[in-house]
Amino acid sequence: MDFGKIVSRIKAILSSPQTEWPVIAAEPDTVRGLYRNYICIVAALPVIAHFIRGSLIGFGGFGMHAHTPIGMGLLGLILHYLLALVVTYLVALIVDALAPTFGGTKDSVQALKTVAYAWTAGWVAGIAVIIPWIGWLVGIAGLIYGIYLLYLGLPHTMRCPAERAGGYTAVVVIIAIVLSWIVALIVGGIIGTAALTGTSVSGIHVSGDGSTVTVDPDSTLGKLSAMSANTARAEKDLENAQKSGDVAAQQAAMGKIMSGDGKTVSVSLSPETLRGFLPDELDGMKRSDFNAQRSGAMGMQISTARANYSDGKERSLQIEVADTGNMRGMMAMASAMAPSSEQQTEHGYQKTYTDHDRLVHESWDTQTxxxxxxxxxxxxxxxxxxxxxxxxxxxxxxxxxxxxxxLESLKNEGVSSN
Known part of the structure; x- marks a missing residue:
């Protein structure tokens, strides 16, 4: 194992992807070789960082500090690491299977290269979780840059036409996010087979003679079907924009693909607007350590704001508000697929449910x-x-x-139909 080569590859794919992707595509390799010589090493970086942050450095402030117990931290590290390796392979299978749809060539090794090197940005950025208050911003930037790397790499590794790389990227990203979300819930024990089965066929109606099949547009399947249709239409817009060389039109089309409903959020809420939802004082606790940021790439904008509150004694809370912008299509998909579920543990619980059409997740540890x-x-x-x-x-x-x-009344702020 050549660590020097791994570092060189990381630097090259992050700093000069346009010239590095052709080199990557031309390299002979195997699935086993990619895992042994690159994926198993780089994918471990954010996992180790999370363990260091949670179990060794800890979380907290204002005189309050908490650590994840070492045993639980190590268990989480192992599960997180295995999950990263499994999802990487599953997404590679999806990239390979979709290749013909977007004019590309199926090749399982090239598909794994695509995912591994595109996800390098997110894996490396994940190290920043160790840094208080700043790490989460670096992580978001890494995820966005990873999407850009995927977009640049597909024409080289999967040999798809450059004008179809945008649609290919969008579909892979949407499926990868939903897949990661579902697998994470399964691993966490939040949902089970029955819950997944309960959502798989809901909304399908077959006529008495079996001659016609309709889908309820308000069902999970109906929403996914509509999102898929909108994505296909937006892909055509992206192809036309790429042929014309109109960068603004390309970004708008990419935004429509990511939103899933044919509309774009041209500008996410400003950091100052989000700051207005974080009061100076909350239930007797004063605000401090305020952070707000707006960032974007490839037709997406994300705004986030967070602040700490403390009473100077026992209570210490962190409040986070985020505007996902054009990623709201993915949010809608996740909400549509999320079953109500609850898991009890020795020292608490966690559950997911819907309340007034809003997806809710809560967890509590009675010991800490x-x-x-x-x-x-x-x-x-x-x-x-x-x-x-x-x-x-x-x-x-x-x-x-x-x-x-x-906050809900601002849901159409910056939204435009194209």
Whole structure:
């Protein structure tokens, strides 16, 4: 194993992908060789960083500090690592299977190269989780850049026409996100086979004589079908924009692909707007360490804001608000597929459910008295409270005090039909 070669490849794919992808595509390799000489090493970087952050450095502030127990941290490290390796291979299978659809050539080794080297940006950026307050921004940037790398690499590795790389990228990204989400839930024990089965055929109606089949547009299957149709239409727009060389039109088309409903969020909410949802004081706790950021690439914009609150004694909470912009299509897909579920543990619980058309996830540890409560608003905004509290109700109250109805009223801000 040549670590020097691995470092050189990381530098090259991140700094000069246009010239590195042809080199990668021409290299002879095998699935086993890619895993042994690259994937198993680079994919471990963010996993180790999460373990260091959670079990060795810990979380907290204002005199409050918490660590994930070493045993649990090691178990999480192993599961996280194995999950990363498995999902990498599954997404490579998807890339390979979709190649003919987008005018490409099937090749399982080239597909694995595509995923491994495109995901390098996210794996490397994941190391930044160790850095308080800044790491999450670096992580978002890494994910966005990884999508760009995928877009650049597909014409070389899978030999698809350059004008169809955008649609190919969008479909892979959407499937990869949903796949990762589902597998993560399965590994976490949040959902089971029955729950998945319950969502798989809902919304299909067959006539009495079996001659016609219709799909309920409000069902999960109907929503996925509509999203797929919108993606296909947007792909044609992207092809035309690429032929014309109109960069603005390309970004708009890419935004429509990622949104899934034929509309784009030209500008996500400003950091200042999100800051307005983080009050100076929350239930007797003062705000500090405020951070806000807006970033974007390839037709996507994401705005995020977070702040810490503490009473200077026992309670210490972190509030996060995010505008996912054109990723709201993916949010809608996740919400549509999410079953209600609950898991009890020795020291607490975690559950996912829908409340007033909003996807909710909550977890609580009675031993550490820490937890989180998150809500998806209008399939566009994510709001989460996490940290140390007397009980889960305090986290719920913190989110409830943030005027979610006002946030929902902004769901069409920056949205345009094209």
């Amino acid at each position: 008295r820490m937890g989180e409560f998150g809500v998806i608003v209008a399939n566009r905004f994510s709001v989460k409270a996490s940290g140390n509290a007397e009980d889960i109700d305090q986290l719920k109250q913190a989110v409830g005090d943030m005027d979610l109805d006002k």
